[in-house]
Amino acid sequence: MQFTASGPEGHRIVTVTKFDDKFVTVDGNHPLAGKTLHFDVKIVDIRDASADELSHGHVHGVGGHHH
Numbered sequence: 001m002q003f004t005a006s007g008p009e010g011h012r013i014v015t016v017t018k019f020d021d022k023f024v025t026v027d028g029n030h031p032l033a034g035k036t037l038h039f040d041v042k043i044v045d046i047r048d049a050s051a052d053e054l055s056h057g058h059v060h061g062v063g064g065h066h067h
Contacts, residue, residue, distance in 0.1 A: 018025040
């Protein structure tokens with residue numbers, strides 16, 4: 001069974017892995033955690049990094065950074 005849990009860091013989906021009369025054990029990992037994933041990708045565009053991206057050390061998406 002899965003349900004949404006709320007806390008100071010926001011909402012997340014958790015999976016009940018075990019329960020008894022007193023305790024419920026939940027797993028907060030993503031359902032694909034620990035699985036081997038394979039992706040088939042196609043590169044459609046290449047561009048130079050912006051000055052902002054270079055100074056921050058990572059890529060910014062459309063509309064700039066959001067951190």
